[in-house]
Amino acid sequence: MSDKSPGLIGRFFRGLWNTLNFTRRLVFNLIFVVILFAVVVSAMRGSPTIEAKTALVLDPEGTIVEQYSGDPVERALAKVGGEGEKQIQLRDLLRTIDLAAKDARIERIVLLPDQVSAGLATLREIGQALDRFRDAGKELVVVSEGMSQGGYYLAAHANEILLDPQGMVLLEGLSSYRSYYRDALDKLGVDVHLIKVGEYKSAAEPFVLNKASDAAKEATRYWMGGIWESYLDEIAALRKLDPATLRNDIANLDQQVAAYQGDLAKLALERKLVDRIATRAEVRELLKAKGAPSADGETFRQVNWRDYLSMQVALPDSRPxxxxxxxxxxxxxxxxxxxxxxxxxxxxxxxxxxxxxxxxxxxxxxxxxxxxxxxxxxxxxxxxxxxxxxxxxxxxxxxxxxxxxxxxxxxxxxxxxxxxxxxxxxxxxxxxxxxxxxxxxxxIHTDGVGTAPLAGxxxxxxxxxxxxxxxxxxxxxxxxxxxxxxxxxxxxxxxxxxxxxxxxxxxxxxxxxxxxxxxxxxxxxxxxxxxxxxxxxxxxxxxxxxxxxxxxxxxxxxxxxxxxxxxxxxxxSGFGLPPGLLPKGEIEETVGLLRTLGGGRxxxxxxxxxxxxxx
The missing domain is CATH 3.90.226.10 (2-enoyl-CoA Hydratase; Chain A, domain 1)
Known part of the structure; x- marks a missing residue:
């Protein structure tokens, strides 16, 4: 057994390590205490109570997903740090709407669709839930400062659509454009060997062509055209518009805008895409008259959908x-x-x-x-x-x-x-x-030998x-x-x-x-x-x-x-980089995806x- 004590250098690094370890624990403990204190303060404020004639405010800001992505802890820390993409689970929106349809205290939904991001099939799921809400005898009011066709796909389900005087409804159609890299790869001296079955399998075409193949354009035009026609037919049916007139208005939007001297809100109103032009102040007064004023009288009686969902208590349920x-x-x-x-x-x-x-x-x-x-x-x-x-x-x-x-x-x-x-x-x-x-x-040149024809x-x-x-x-x-x-x-x-x-x-x-x-x-x-x-x-x-x-x-x-x-x-905190400061390039994303799918094998x-x- 040696009785030698650590040397000077060993004691220095051991002391440095202990100092770093102590600092790490101290910082994390301080962060935890601050968060815990803030949570306790929030809890002491109490949850909002719901009275009769309450409006449920539905403002889905972010990307609607089937389930949250990534590691739960990383997601929570990113949210605390003000970073990361905002995600909303589709199941949470659907559950909220269906619960509100059965809640006698909820008189109407006030939907703000401007910041929603989702595929059309997902939006259709939400639209069907909103229809169930209306079928329960309740009102759906949309308040918007300007909508793209995704947000409007939801808004069309409403009893009434209110648009800001500076707002607009932009329906421009669907598109599918990709970048093609063949010339760029040739200049770099990169050879891409594609083997596929099926003339319509166009996933890897950008690496071997400079433009989409005729087969790819044919197939894309067909399925995308079908979805677009379905979109227009649904909008026309929900808003009681003539489908042919709606198609013509979209195809000639430049002429329509010129005819209304650039007033996009008035254009949307005259073409019956919305029901009323109103500022936020006018909207508040309208909703107060429809329902009831808030406790301070400044706005209408309301509850945000996230608060409403968090108030729901899951009881034990032994059903299959x-x-x-x-x-x-x-x-x-x-x-x-x-x-x-x-x-x-x-x-x-x-x-x-x-x-x-x-x-x-x-x-x-x-x-x-x-x-x-x-x-x-x-x-x-x-x-x-x-x-x-x-x-x-x-x-x-x-x-x-x-x-x-x-x-x-x-x-x-x-x-x-x-x-x-x-x-x-x-x-x-x-x-x-x-x-x-x-x-x-x-x-750089490569040469050598192998033990069999396919070696290397x-x-x-x-x-x-x-x-x-x-x-x-x-x-x-x-x-x-x-x-x-x-x-x-x-x-x-x-x-x-x-x-x-x-x-x-x-x-x-x-x-x-x-x-x-x-x-x-x-x-x-x-x-x-x-x-x-x-x-x-x-x-x-x-x-x-x-x-x-x-x-x-x-x-x-x-x-x-x-x-x-x-x-x-x-x-x-102010921690983190501004959103979009380091955008992920299209080439990097595509190549990274192919590398992930291949798994290095x-x-x-x-x-x-x-x-x-x-x-």
Whole structure:
């Protein structure tokens, strides 16, 4: 046993480490105490009370998602720090609206749709919930300072739309434009080798072409045109407008604006897109007259939807359950956090639902453009197992359920989609990049030997070996045969029948139903009801989301992050970079996605770059 004491240098670094460790603990403890103090102060203020003739203010600011993405603790800390994208769970909005429809104290909803961001299928889900609210004999009033076509898609469901004198309603149509990199890659000396099956499978075209192929334009024009026509027909029906007149007004917007001398609010009023022009002060007086004034008399009696939802108490419920599992994001292998569909993660959740005796049926909510073919197959196999256990599986498609997203859906007992869901894209591709020419421009050359003809064939520094290309082609072609074969078995059709509607072609939900790829048109609630019916539950059931359980620390972090006090601390802190200071480039995003999907291995991808911009 040595009795030597640490030397001077050792004592210095040990002391430095102890000092850093103490400082770290002190800082985190101080932050925790400040947050805890703010939470206690907020709690002492008490929750708002709801009286009769109260208006529910629905102001969904941010991106509406199926489930929050990322790690719960990181999300909570980002919120406290005033960073990160604002996300709103679709389920929370739907639950709030449906609860308010049954609450005698809630007289109307005041909807502020200006800052909402969501795909059209998601917006349709919310619109259907707003219709249920109105069917309960209650009023929906929209207050807007200016709407794009996404916000207006919700606003059209209202009894009355009030627009600010400086506001506007902008309906410009749908678009799908992408950047193409072939010339840029040639200049860099980068060779991209694309192997695909299906002339409509256009996901990787930007790496090998300078413009969209004719097949890609044909397919995109068809499904996007179908969704746009459906959008216009719905708006016209809700607002009691002539569809042809509405189409003509949008097509000739430049002339319309000139005719009204640039007064966009007056244009919207005259074309009956809104019902009244009113400032915020006038809106407050109007709503006070409709309902009741607030305690201070300054505005109308109201409760924000987030406060209203937080006031709801979940009572113990022993009824049988319909489980809901969300598959949102790109499909990749392994364990992944929410916001990405990890093959192992979703398979484990399905397995959990299979073993849970309280869950009698499963709804798989799919909002995914696809991804890794093997990860998709892992999920599909697990669906077969839960069906074999006697539990029906219903798929409810969100904004996008294409390519790999369709792969994980096809074996369901029933597939539901909204008319404006994007689906199909049944096809796969492989992509391999080589850079010998790029390295040559830098004076770097590669040479050596291998023990077999294919040794080093996948070294990106060397030209792509024709034998390796032949192997990859065979793998891709087999993958496509497997894909359409599985779809044919699941849908009760022949492989030839499926091939005619596959080949990478994208369809709207309505078009997919016409071609036998989807069973019924409707939203998540209809899918849940169908699942309960197939399980023989009648009306005696409840819905339970099946998700990875949160740890104690994660629950604490989220509870702190959700408080207004914590949000105020985030605003005080001033930490973090301004939003958008470091935007993620389109090339970086696309290449990063392909790298993630490939997982650093040789494989095939079933992905569709077909998600429209959120509005």
């Amino acid at each position: 359950q319909v489980g809901v599992i969300v598959a949102q994001g790109d499909i990749v292998q392994g364990e992944r956090p929410q916001g990405t569909v990890g093959g192992s993660t979703i398979a484990q959740l399905i397995r959990q639902a299979r073993k849970d005796e309280a869950i009698k049926a499963l709804v798989l909510r799919v909002d995914s453009p696809g991804g890794d073919a093997y990860a998709s197959e892992v999920i599909r196999r697990e669906i077969e197992l839960i069906q074999a256990a006697g539990k029906p599986v219903i798929v409810s498609m969100g904004d996008v359920a294409a390519s790999g997203g369709y792969w994980i859906s096809m074996n369901a007992d029933e597939i539901w989609a909204q008319p404006n869901t994007i689906t199909g894209s049944i096809g796969i591709f492989g992509l391999f990049v080589t850079i010998p020419e790029a390295l040559g421009k830098l004076g 064939a996948l070294d990106i520094r060397r030209p792509f070996d024709p034998k390796a290309e032949a192997i990859m082609t065979s793998v891709i072609e087999k993958g496509y045969r497997d894909f359409i074969g599985k779809v044919a078995d699941a849908r009760g059709k022949s492989s030839t029948d499926i091939d005619t509607v596959a080949r990478g072609r994208v369809w709207s939900g309505e078009q997919a139903k016409e071609r036998g790829l989807v069973d019924k048109l409707g939203g998540l609630q209809q899918a849940i009801v169908s699942a309960a019916g197939r399980a023989g539950l009648g009306d005696g059931y409840r819905t339970q989301y099946v998700e990875k359980p949160l740890s104690t620390w994660e629950r604490l972090a989220l509870s702190l992050g959700e408080t207004e006090a914590a949000a105020r601390i985030g605003r005080w 040789l494989g095939v991808v079933a992905h569709c770059f077909c998600e429209p911009e959120r509005r």
